[in-house]
Amino acid sequence: MRTNRFTLHRPTRLDEAIALKARLGDTAAYHAGGTELLIALKARVLRYGHLIDIKQIADLREIRVRSDGTLSIGALNSHDTIARSPLVKAQLPSYAELSEQVANIRVRIAGTIGGVLCFGEPHADAPTLLCALDAWVVLSGPRGEREVPLREFHLGEFSTAKEDDEILVSVEIAPQSEGTCSAYRSFGHTERPAVGVAAVWSTDNPQRLSLWAGALSSRPVCLERAQEAAASLPPDSRPDTIWNAIEAAVAADAAEIDTRDDLHGGADYKRHLVSVLAKRALFACLTLP
Ligand SMILES: Cc1cc2nc3c(=O)[nH]c(=O)nc-3n(C[C@H](O)[C@H](O)[C@H](O)COP(=O)(O)OP(=O)(O)OC[C@H]3O[C@@H](n4cnc5c(N)ncnc54)[C@H](O)[C@@H]3O)c2cc1C
Structure with a gap:
């Protein structure tokens, strides 16, 4: 399907783009790479009389x-x-x-x-x-x-x-300290991820794990129980010791994520993937050279 007819504006300055949008209001949308916007316009899910292409800024x-x-x-x-x-x-x-x-x-x-x-x-x-x-x-x-x-x-x-x-x-x-490492692991059957998990491990005092799961619900979710379990571990714990200490907490966090069966997989399957990917992300950052 084709998009509706629209006027394309190509401002070269940020203030120019913002002023254009103020003038055109709801009839206009900002356009960057167009990979999502053009699909939505072609499917007639969205309709605009003006596109403000910001790529020249x-x-x-x-x-x-x-x-x-x-x-x-x-x-x-x-x-x-x-x-x-x-x-x-x-x-x-x-x-x-x-x-x-x-x-x-x-x-x-x-x-x-x-x-x-x-x-x-x-x-x-x-x-x-x-x-x-x-x-x-x-x-x-x-x-x-x-x-x-x-x-x-x-x-x-x-x-x-x-x-x-x-x-x-x-x-x-923000700058990452010497003792901080991070990793992200995802899995999916389509071009988009079904589930992704990110781990940031910091050996600074106090030792900290930031563990988040995304794609399976409307917005990324913090795996709080797992973070708490990791905080009480002795410094310099080995990766398998850390995982053993937080595994049950990760599963408990995952069980509470508001997800549903869809083309990316069943809800239970995606919650299971959270544990699998959390382990991979954690090991990936703990074993970084
Ligand atoms: C087939 C397919 C597979 C994909 N797979 C993945 C994947 O595996 N992982 C993943 O993370 N993503 C995936 N994506 C999403 C992809 O990352 C986004 O389509 C892309 O980054 C959107 O950027 P864009 O510049 O094309 O946005 P556009 O399509 O130009 O804009 C998208 C929306 O954001 C607004 N917008 C864009 N830039 C700005 C800005 N700077 N300020 C204000 N508003 C703005 C637009 O008005 C519009 O509403 C996939 C997309 C497609 C189509």
């Missing part, structure tokens, strides 16, 4: 390390660009690896980090690891700029804390 393309060590990834960077970025590979290899595994090569080249977060389709990889890392996003709109933690950004399926007129400018990840 250079400020949204930067990947840099801020003076305080925060890794800042501009919203327009594609999954493929991030996977290849020497800076991301050096600062946060787990996120570069995740980006390398997203979807297929077409979606990886066109689809952006901003787009996957703003669309809010739950079967995605990035939100899970970004929640585990306690990342945040910078949003810009007619009322100025603000920051929102990723853990508060997704409100439900296709629903986010971003106002319709705001542009997601960048994703920010």
